[in-house]
Structure formats: C-alpha cells, structure tokens
Amino acid sequence: MLWVTAAGPSVYKETSAPTYGEGRLVSIVEVQGLRKQYDPPKGVLAVDGVSFDIAQGEIFSLLGPNGAGKSTTISMLSCLLHPSGGDALVDGHSVVTDAQAVKEAIGVVPQDIALYPDMSARENLLFWGKMYGLAGEALKTRVDEVLELITLVDRQKDRVEKFSGGMKRRVNIGVALLHKPKVLYLDEPTVGIDPQSRRSILDGILALRDQGMTILYTTHYMAEAQELSDRIGIVDHGKMIAVGTNGELVKIVGEEAHVELSVDHSLEGMVERWAEVRGVTTAMIDEDRAVLLVQDANEVLPRLFETAAAAGSRITEVNVTEPNLEMVFLHLTGRALRE
Amino acid sequence: MSRILAIAWKDLRSTMRNAPALAMMLVAPLALAALLGFAFGGGQSFSISATKVAVTNADTGASVAAGTAENAGGVIVGVLKSPDLKDVITVSDKSSAAEARKSVDDGKTAAAVIIPAGLSRAIFGSGSTAPATAVELYENPTQQIGGAITESIVGQALLGFNGARAAALAAAGLATANGDGARAGKLAQEAAAKYMQGGGAAAGVSVTQRAPRLPGRQSTKDVGVTGTILAGMMIFFMFFGANNVARTIIDEDRAGTLPRLFTTPTPRQTILGGKFSSVFVTVLVQAVILLVAGRFIFGIDWGRLDAVAALTLVAAAVASGLALLVISLVRTPAQAGAIGAGVYLVLALLGGNFTGSAAAGGTYANVQKLTPNGWLLQGWDAVMRGGGLGDIGLNLLVPLGFAVVFFAVAVLRFRKRYA
8 A cells, every 4th residue: 555745744645554465464574653853852754754664575675875764773673773763573572672673683784784794604694693693504504505695605614705696695685584484684785896796686576576475675776676576654754654565656647758868058047948848847957967857758758849949949869768766756756866 | 789780881882982092091001012012122121231341451550568469450350240240231442542532422332441551550549649540431422321320330340449548558557657668568568469369259249139118127028120010000990980980071061972871760879879980990990900911911920819808998999089089179071181281291290200209218218108099009019029918008098088088079079060
C-alpha cells in the first residue's frame, strides 16, 4: 500500500503492515516515529519521525540523497544509536529496551569496510563469528559456508588488505551473514566498487531474499533501489516522504516524462519560457541543464524546440527519460536525487 | 570470557605483526640499555676505567724538626700511587711541568698534578714566613670525571697538611701568648713532624668505591648498570607499548570495526574488557620478553622469581591503566601519540627511568615517589640486590593503587563515550 507525505503535511498515509503480492505478510521490522537529534536541543535533527514496516522475506530500500538520514536510521535500528524519540521493533524486540535480542536477530553491513586489514578473510570471519556467539566446529563450518557464499574460498588465507574493493565488500557482507540473521541491514554496500562487483553483490542480495532473508537496504542509487526492492521508502531531510512499490511510487508522477535540455545561452530565460509551454508540468534548472517534467514527450518536444527558436536560443542536447524514482524524488522535493 | 580472549588475542597478534610497534616495544629498550650499559663500562658493574694522571714533583723538601727533613710533594705522590687507589687512577711520573702538561695536551692523561718546588716550605714554614704556593692541577676539559677524581684526591691530601699546619700554628700562638716564643716555633715544627710521620705518611686519604644502597635495607649484592638501565627502559617502553595497543580503541572506532562490534550480540562491557585485556596482555608479554632477553643477552640477575613476577604484573597493570586513561581522554590517534608521549616522558623523568632510583637522594627521591614508575624502579632495585616480596610491599601496593585509579577513571570515561 502506498503512502506519501509531502515535504510538510501528510498527503495520505498508510502505516499498517504492508501488503503486496499474494496477501498480507507479517512485519518483522516495525518502525514508529523514530527520531534522532544530535546534541539536543539545538543539534541537527537527522531523523524526524520516520515510520515504516518491513515484511518478513522482503527487500525494503531506503532511497535518498547523502545526508537524508538513511545511515542514522540504520544505526538506530542496529542499537548503535539511542533514538531521541519513537521506537522500532525488530523480530518483536524493542531497539530501545531489548537491544541484546535485537542484535541477535540482525546482521549489519556498514557503509564503510569494517574489517581487520592485517588479518586474512578466514581470520576475520572466525573472529566476527565468535563475536556473534559461534564457537567450535559450528563456527568453522559456518565460516566455510560463508566463504563459499562470497566466493572467496581460494583467497581465504590472504590478508584483506591485499583484496580489491569488491572482494573486501564481499567479506564485509559475509561477516554479517555468519550467524544467519533474520534481518540483514545493508548500508550502501555498493559504494565505490566496479560494475562487475556491484552486479555480484546485487545478485547475492537477491539470492538471500530468495532464501527467505529480510533485507533493509539503503542506497542513493535509484537503479539499485528499483531493481532490488520489493518496496522503497524515499527519505529526505530526515523524513520519510513516500513509501511503496516501485510501480506505486512511479505513479505519483503519473505518465510524465523527464526531459533534460541544454541550450547555448540564456538558460534561465528559456526555463521560464518552457514552463509556460502546454504539456510541461515542472521546469527547473539542474546545474547547466533545464529539467522538465512533461505529459507526453512526443507532443511536447516540438513545442520546446519552437519556443527556443523563437527566443533565439539553440538546443544543444536533449535527453528524454520515462518516469522513474528519480522523477518521483524530483516531483516530491523539487530537487534531483543526486543533489 | 572466550570473547574477551578472542579480542585480546586478535590485538596481540596484530601487534606482533606490526614491525615498527615491535621495534618500539622490544628493540628500543634493549638497544638503549646496551648502549648506555657499555657507555658506563658495560656488563654487571658500575666500574669506571682508571683515570690516567701525570705527576711531576719539583718539591725540594723542608726541615721539619732538628735533623728531620720532609718532602710534602713526595707525600702527595705517595697518596696518588697508593694501592688503595689503583683501580681509580694510574699515575705516570714526569720530569717537568711542561712534560706533564704535554701528556694532557696529547690526550695521554686526563690530568696532570704539578707540585711546585716550595710546597714543603710553604707547609712547614712557621708563621708568616711561609711562602704561599699551590699545587697545579692541569685537566683535560673533555675528561671531567677523571679531573674531578684527581682534584678530589689531591685536595684531600692538601687539606690534611693545612689542618696540621693550622693545629701547629694554634699551638704556637698559645705558647707565644704565654711568653715562651722560642718554644712556640719548636712546638709548631714538632706538630708538623708528627703529622708527617703519622697521618701524612700513612697516606690517610683514600677513596672507597661503594654501590648505592636503599635506606634501611641490607644490600647483599651490587646491581649492574645494564640491569638498572634496562629496568628503567623496560617500564618506560611498557608505557609506549600499552599506548600503542590502547590506541587501537580509537583506531577501531574510526575504522568502523568498533561500532560494528557494538552491533554484535557481544555486550559492550565485554568488548571493552577485551580491549583492556589486550593492552595488559601485550605489555606483560613485552615485559617478559625483555626480562628474558636481559637475562640471556646481558646476563642480568633480576632477582627472586616471585618478586620479579609480582613487579612485572604490577608494572603491566600500571602501564595498561595509564595508557587506557590517556586514550580515554583523547579523540584522535594523533592526540594519543602526542599527549601519550608527553605524559610518559614526564613520568619517566620524574620517576627516574633514565637515571635509576638508587642514586637519587633528597628532593629527587621524594619526587620519584610521586610516580608509580618511581616506586616500581625502587622495588626493582631492591629485588636485584637480593630483596624479596617482603622488602617490596609498598613498591607493589602503591603502583597498584595508581593502576586501579587509572583504570577506574578510564572505564568511566569509556562508558560515557560508548554508552
């Protein structure tokens, strides 16, 4: 079920456990009014009353620009930060009052590589396994399984510091899988790695979902959120501004296409003129380009060229994109997602 | 418990794989101890090589009593050549003052003692008729210790002459006051003659080498300079070793592994306990390696095993507690390095890590007792001299008290930081 809040008052809202696919699913993560203010009362309000649910076996993505509050939200759900307000239940346990039980239910993959570089992949996994309470043969067996899973069996004795970025990322994820958590948190796990490694990680995440694992994923890459997620929560300035499936969210902007135009001069004047053109619903400047939302690109594009010609400007580049999450974000916040 | 050990073992292994850290913890104290030990004569004693002294005696002597002539210069030469001083100075006779000075200029001797021709007349002359004169001590300015020893010996001898002369003049003055002037001069000469035949001829000046002793304690053996220095260096570098490991708390916080540890079901107090344990275990291993190395490389006799073990454990506790306290007060690795180094250096200077504790006296001895390392060093000195656990009770308890306070404050600060 879709719910949306604009950057201000609620437009419409649905906070019950999500339903999608075949009927209602059981929530394993329930977040209610989660709030975090650093150094109150005047400090930064990083998370401002965020609420959402994640169903068992679901991939739920938090999508938003850097600084939106995604990592702070994950830190609170990991019991790393104490919420300033609100609460969250993970597998039925409160992050505020029952942190120990929450930690046993979750696996956390932090945004930065959090491994011991002077230890081998196997040594890292053995150490972290002990921290998750594994021991003896069970630990060794599970480490072997995880090494298989992250396809690093042949490099298990090499020090992590000698690994490529992608391999480190895989070990970073492997650590969080050691104790077979019920919920896996992945905080931007593909930042700074090559496309091949990214593909490998995304495939691995989908495979984990297929095995029944619940995944909370944060990203500022729209394509990742679209590809992976059963549902997506869009966050901005610490607020959850929309939640739904990809299809539901895209419907927010209707059938509007995203048109980017570059002109040889007078960009601001052209944007003002284009905003008046029939079929253009939104017109703004993004860096050195005009960004327009249009109802039917095939009909509107000729009018845009005519307007430019009439104003004495020459269009030097055109880029048309069908409706997507980027456009949803643009629509809801007036800013591009990458800002 | 197994998780605490896992964290401690992980840190210990990381430290052992860190070559610069190992060099700082193990090689530096051994190298410094060896260097300073050899500089002070090496091996197991404080002995300083004998000072070479050139002597020329131009004194022609003087009549002391009827029929008796004495040569004060000869007495001084006799003192310098005394068998009691053979380990301290080696005397070579020169025929002239110029030759004696040349031997110093050429670096062949550390000092030259030049005895003037009128020395005996100056000493044994009566009343104001005695000419003023002085024994010249010609020193090599780069060998001040040798010069100081020679000056001390010659000074002692001259002091004896002057004392005898003063006593004789006093007696003569008394006789003159009684109207017996002729007898006064005789008395003075007789007194001088008796001095020459008794105290002076007996060469009463001597220097006895003596190893420092702890007040009120029986010392049964001398302590080697290398052992004393290595004990000081060991404690000093234990501070740095502990600091290196404790600093991993900040390093791990910044690298993200500490926050990640906090997301695991392992309780925070267990994680911090593991980090604390790793600091203690690391410096304990460091101390044991240095003690063993000192025994086998330098032949140092550290003393009774139980006392050495107790001192080592307490030293490790002090170093760990202090390092954790320092780390709990700083935010960055750079601060940890700079502030830690400052604190440890000041403590080492005050506590006597560079000078040894036994040689300290007066105010400095009291200052040393303001520091845990000062107490430890005194304890170490006592044990190396043959003391046992009973002799070093305070040397264990006081530093242990320091360690407990350091540790408690560090725990409070870490709890606040990582609550």
